[in-house]
Amino acid sequence: MWGDIAIAFVLAFITSYVIVPYSMRFAKKLNAVDKPEERRINTVVMPRLGGLGIIAGFFVSMIYLIISMALEEKTALDEYHMKLIGLFLGLLIMGIVGFIDDWKQIKPITKLLGQTLAAVVVMCFGITIGDFHLPIIDRLIELNDVWEYIITWFWVVGITNAINLTDGLDGLSSGITLIACVSLLIIFAINGSPIISIILITALAGGIVGFLPYNVNPAKTYMGDCGSNFLGFSISIIAIIGTAKTYTMLVIIAPLIVLALPIFDTCFAVIRRLIKGKSIKAIFEPDNGHLHHKLMKLGYTQKEAVLILYGIATTLGMFAIILIESGIWKAISFALLIIAIFAIGYNDILKKNKD
Numbered sequence: 001m002w003g004d005i006a007i008a009f010v011l012a013f014i015t016s017y018v019i020v021p022y023s024m025r026f027a028k029k030l031n032a033v034d035k036p037e038e039r040r041i042n043t044v045v046m047p048r049l050g051g052l053g054i055i056a057g058f059f060v061s062m063i064y065l066i067i068s069m070a071l072e073e074k075t076a077l078d079e080y081h082m083k084l085i086g087l088f089l090g091l092l093i094m095g096i097v098g099f100i101d102d103w104k105q106i107k108p109i110t111k112l113l114g115q116t117l118a119a120v121v122v123m124c125f126g127i128t129i130g131d132f133h134l135p136i137i138d139r140l141i142e143l144n145d146v147w148e149y150i151i152t153w154f155w156v157v158g159i160t161n162a163i164n165l166t167d168g169l170d171g172l173s174s175g176i177t178l179i180a181c182v183s184l185l186i187i188f189a190i191n192g193s194p195i196i197s198i199i200l201i202t203a204l205a206g207g208i209v210g211f212l213p214y215n216v217n218p219a220k221t222y223m224g225d226c227g228s229n230f231l232g233f234s235i236s237i238i239a240i241i242g243t244a245k246t247y248t249m250l251v252i253i254a255p256l257i258v259l260a261l262p263i264f265d266t267c268f269a270v271i272r273r274l275i276k277g278k279s280i281k282a283i284f285e286p287d288n289g290h291l292h293h294k295l296m297k298l299g300y301t302q303k304e305a306v307l308i309l310y311g312i313a314t315t316l317g318m319f320a321i322i323l324i325e326s327g328i329w330k331a332i333s334f335a336l337l338i339i340a341i342f343a344i345g346y347n348d349i350l351k352k353n354k355d
Contacts, residue, residue, distance in 0.1 A: 004065055004069065004195075004199055005198060005199060005202050007061070007064070007065060008061050008062070008065055008199045008200075008202040008203040008206060009061075009202045009203065009205065009206035009209075010206065011057070011060055011061040011064060011065075011203075011206065012057035012058055012060070012061035012202075012203045012204070012205075012206030012207040012210065013057065013206040013207070013209050013210040014057075014210065015053075015056050015057040015060045015061065015207070015210065016053040016054050016056065016057030016058075016206070016207040016208075016209075016210025016211050017053070017057075017210035017211075017213070018053075018210075019052060019053040019056045019057065020050050020052075020053035020210070020211055020214045020221065021214075022053075023047070023049045023050055023051075023052040023053050023221070024047045024049070024050065024214070024220065024221045025047075026049060026052070027047030027048060027049035027050075027102075027221070027224075028047050030049075030103050032047065032048055032049050032102045032103045032224070033045050033046060033047050033048060034046045034048050034222055046219065046221065046222050047221045047222070048102050048221070048222040048223070048224035048225075049099070049102055049221075049224050049226060049227075050211055050214060050215060050221035050222055050223045050224065050227060051098065051211075051223035051224050051225075051226040051227015051228065051230055051231075052099075052226060052227070053207070053210060053211050053214075054174075054204075054207040054208060054210070054211050054223065054227050054230060054231065055091075055095050055207070055226065055227070055230050056207075057203070057206060057207035057210050057211075058091075058203050058204055058206075058207045058230075058234070059088075059091075061203040061206060061207070062084075062088075062199075062200065062203055065199060065203075066084065080194070080196050080241075082125050082126055083122075083125055083126050083127050083241065084196070085125055086121055086122040086123075086124065086125020086126065086127055087122060087125075087127065087200075087237055087241075089118075089121050089122075089125070090118040090119070090121045090122040090233065090237065091118075091230060091233060091234060093114060093117055093118040093121060094114070094115070094118045094160070094229045094230050094233045095226055095229075095230055096114075097110075097111060097114030097115070097118075097225075097229065098224065098225040098226030098227070098228070098229040098230060099225075099226045101224075101225040101226070102224040102225050102226050111225070111229075112157070115156070115157045115160050115161070115229070115233070116153065116157060118156075118233060119152065119153050119156040119157055120153075122156070122237055123148075123149055123152055123153070127152070127237055127240055127241065128148040128149065128152045128240070129148060129151050129152045129155060129240055130148055152240070155236055155240070156233065156236045156237065158236075158263070158266070159232050159233075159235065159236035159239075159259060159262075159263070160229055160232035160233045160236060161232065161266060162232060162259065162262035162263050162265070162266040163176075163177055163228050163229075163231050163232030163235070163262055164225065164228040164229055164232055165262070165265060165266050165269060165290065166228075166261075166262045166265060166266075166290075166292075167222070167223065167227075167228040168290055168292050169217075169292045169302050169305060169306050170215060170216055170217035170218065170219035170302055170306065171212060171215045171216040171217060171219065171306055172292060172305075172306050172309060173223070173228055173231070173262075174208050174211060174212055174215050174223060174227075174231070175212065175216075175306065175310055175313075176261060176262060176309065176310065176313045177204075177208060177231045177232075177235060178205055178208045178209065178212070179310065179313045179314050179317055180235060180258045180259055180313065180317065181201050181202075181204050181205040181208065181235065182205060182317070183258045183316075183317030183318075183320060183321060184201050184235070184238070184239060184242060184254075184255065184258055185198060185201050185202060185205065186321050187242070187254050187255075187258070187320060187321055187324050188201065188242045190321070190324050190325050191242075191243075191324060193241075193242040193243065194241065194242070196241065197238055197241045197242035198242075200234075200238045200241065201235075201238050201242070204231070204234050204235065204238065208231070211223065211227070217302050217303050217306065235259070239255035239259075242255075243255070253320075253323075254320040254323065254324055255320075257316055257317075257319055257320040257323070258316060258317050258320045260316050261291075261309065261312055261313045261316060265290055265291050268291075269290060291309065292305050292306070292309060295308060295309070315335075315338055318334065319331050319334060319335055322334050
């Protein structure tokens with residue numbers, strides 16, 4: 001098992017690290033670049049197909065492992081053949097839609113339709129959010145097929161867009177997703193989740209680690225929509241696979257907590273744009289009101305804002321891990337201690353705005 005996990009990470013990491021420079025040159029040839037403008041942070045033209053490295057790393061790692069595990073007749077894949085096919089088809093759709101958007105710039109509604117198509121594909125192959133158990137009242141909540149599909153669609157499309165909208169500073173979206181991957185990996189290991197989910201999340205983390213050296217400030221490339229949509233879609237599906245055999249509400253809530261930062265930022269953006277634009281169309285209009293924008297308005301640099309958000313994401317990941325491993329009271333005490341420590345330095349932290 002551990003050998004396969006190590007292979008998943010190393011293969012994805014090396015492949016991603018090697019492919020990203022090629023993706024940068026490819027992006028420049030296609031003119032798939034981000035040019036400096038008022039809403040953007042970058043001050044120079046930036047290639048935006050770096051996500052192709054993450055995609056290549058993930059696929060090379062997983063295809064190799066699936067073939068090798070099948071040849072070794074390992075039983076870990078026996079009940080996941082169809083789900084893996086659905087996952088790979090969904091990821092292929094997301095990669096194509098994201099690539100076209102980075103190259104030709106497609107309308108937001110077209111991207112949403114592409115995300116919906118990818119979500120429908122994985123659901124057709126058996127990847128859905130099913131029944132769950134409420135421990136407090138000791139009751140099993142059974143969902144019919146319609147509600148399974150509706151909830152799964154909201155989860156997949158919501159997380160995909162949450163990761164996409166977080167991609168606003170050098171290394172921000174990729175780093176937060178990496179923290180989420182590590183947190184989910186630990187949760188899967190604690191919870192006795194299927195080995196395939198552990199391998200998938202490890203391969204995704206490896207691809208991100210291979211990409212990050214080119215994306216941290218000062219960035220040499222952006223992952224683009226092909227990368228951010230791929231990451232969001234991947235982690236949403238892997239979270240479902242990792243909790244598929246469990247019915248405990250806490251285990252189902254854990255991925256929500258791990259991804260709470262991008263989820264909150266996205267929900268706040270939707271509400272903000274609806275109030276400001278007073279129409280559904282306004283939701284799809286970009287703005288500069290995200291958390292990272294607000295931190296920079298307080299006087300923080302890109303690096304400082306990214307590190308602060310990394311810290312919040314890590315704290316949320318730790319909270320979810322403690323919740324699963326030690327229970328709700330220890331998790332709450334941990335959260336209260338973090339809040340108390342932050343409160344002590346609150347005024348000094350906000351002095352950034354006064355300097």
